[in-house]
Amino acid sequence: AVLEKNEDARNDDMVLYLVLCNACLKDAGAMPLAEIMTQHKYLGLPSFESVSRTRRKLQAQHPELAGSHPVQKMRATGEKAYRRYAKE
Numbered sequence: 597a598v599l600e601k602n603e604d605a606r607n608d609d610m611v612l613y614l615v616l617c618n619a620c621l622k623d624a625g626a627m628p629l630a631e632i633m634t635q636h637k638y639l640g641l642p643s644f645e646s647v648s649r650t651r652r653k654l655q656a657q658h659p660e661l662a663g664s665h666p667v668q669k670m671r672a673t674g675e676k677a678y679r680r681y682a683k684e
Contacts, residue, residue: 603664617641621641
């Protein structure tokens with residue numbers, strides 16, 4: 597639902613994470629970042645990596661939820677570079 601409604605969240609995992617944290621915990625955006633990152637389990641917040649991985653999976657299954665064209669190009673370039681690195 598967040599990806600459907602929020603184009604900024606489609607383009608930026610940090611924005612997506614903030615929106616999801618605020619949905620899970622009122623005023624999470626007003627908390628210090630260090631507290632969120634070190635206490636996310638206790639606070640009932642998802643891990644950042646899980647959010648990022650889920651975004652990638654949803655965007656692969658539903659292309660209409662993909663980010664803007666410049667962001668898609670940047671991500672594709674990064675993926676190609678990572679694949680080259682991983683093969684070495």
